[in-house]
Amino acid sequence: MVVYGTRPEAIKMAPVIEALNRSRLFRPTVAVTAQHRGLLDQVHALFGIRPDHDLDILSRRQSLADITVRVLNGLCPLLRNERPDAVLVQGDTTTAFAGALAAFYHRIPVVHLEAGLRTDDRYAPFPEEINRRLATQLASLHLAPTWHARDNLLRDGVPESSVVVTGNTVIDALHWAVGRKTHYGDPALADLDDTARRVLLVTAHRRESWGSGMESIGGALADLARTEPELLIVLPLHPNPVVRAAILPQVAHLDNVRLTDPLAYGAFARLMNRAHLILTDSGGIQEEGPGLGKPVLVMRDTTERPEAVRAGTSRLVGTDREHIVKQVRLLLHDREAYAAMAKAVNPYGDGRAADRTVRAIGHWMGLCERPAQFGSPPQTAADSASAPEAAGVEHRLATQGGPLDAAEGIVVHEQHDDVGIPHGGDGVDKCDLARTCQ
Secondary structure, three states: OEEEOOHHHHHHHHHHHHHHHHOOOOOOOEEEOOOOOHHHHHHHHHHOOOOOEEOOOOOOOOOHHHHHHHHHHHHHHHHHHHOOOOEEEEOOOHHHHHHHHHHHHOOOOEEEEOOOOOOOOOOOOOOHHHHHHHHHHHOOEEEEOOHHHHHHHHHOOOOHHHEEEOOOHHHHHHHHHHHHOOOOOOHHHOOHHHOOOOEEEEEOOOHHHOOHHHHHHHHHHHHHHHHOOOOEEEEEOOOOHHHHHHHHHHHOOOOOEEEEOOOOHHHHHHHHHHOOEEEEOOHHHHHHHHHOOOOEEEOOOOOOOOHHHHHOOEEEOOOOHHHHHHHHHHHHHOHHHHHHHOOOOOOOOOOOHHHHHHHHHHHHOOOOOOOOOOOOOOEOHHHHHOOHHHHHHHHHHHHOOOOOOHHHOOOOOOOOEOOOOOOOOOOHHHHOHHHHHO
């Protein structure tokens, strides 16, 4: 049983559902909680997913406790009736945690996709950091997107034999979506591809930034719009009224700010590909941007995805108004600084994570060989010290006021370098799904 409830989960689950459907070993049952509603339906339409069960739990002004209780109450009868061999949850949403807990209550093994992300700050991101840690305690098989995530799990006491590094399935979905060249679907973007003006794509929604942090983000966007009149700022507004109330009054009247409602995933993938630069507090976009060669400035003080920071394709800028403006303008006007970040080197995946996921589950059940893991183990400290490119990235970040600048209060939680992940060549075809697992 595949369980999810939000748009990010659906995007990352879609390639896995497709791979499970191709496999003769498994018959996936898709159960959605609809923690998000309209956003979730958009993804289903794009990928052609028809859930077997829809709990439809969304309610006005739902609290975290409301979501948890409704997911448990909805899933428990399904699990009693279906008795799946395993429950697959993804990431760090309340649906993922509550879905894993419901499976545990019924003694059904849990497989955790995108396992091992950590900031080591229980309130940032909130509630995701605790959700993912609780899911780790409940899971039997841990599918880590990177070696850094794997090391986090081992440090938490998870047996190495129950961890497989698969890469992140969001890259599978991104490659598929960008190739489709979906229409933007919003009048505000109708002429976007007819102009040579540079585009700053912005998304903001983090709960821990509500209040002064979100207002500071809105002020930074207003400052950028006024000081960079040739720049087009495209802002798909999160539907949460708290986010809109903080940002909208500061930018709605500015001619070079294009406001849209949340875009369907295909359209958003096209927009990311069109952007010159991305400013976001999203976890998923930190993974997707590097895959398109787009510098990503992250409006957070910590990240559970440090691999792109170490690779030099993303940078933490926090929510301070002046610092956001400074970092965006640096990349707009310093070609060397931009080129240093605009590297299409993605430490998060190669587009084959879904196949590795299915094979990892098959191996865990004793049905096929263990898949070759994605990427390479982290370098040792000595190796990192001798790697000129890694050292150069670190020096640029430090000298440009990036995430290594302790004076800015920016913290990157990491243990190893993940620089130089190779493209392909990881032995995936040695256990061809069509022959071995099926």
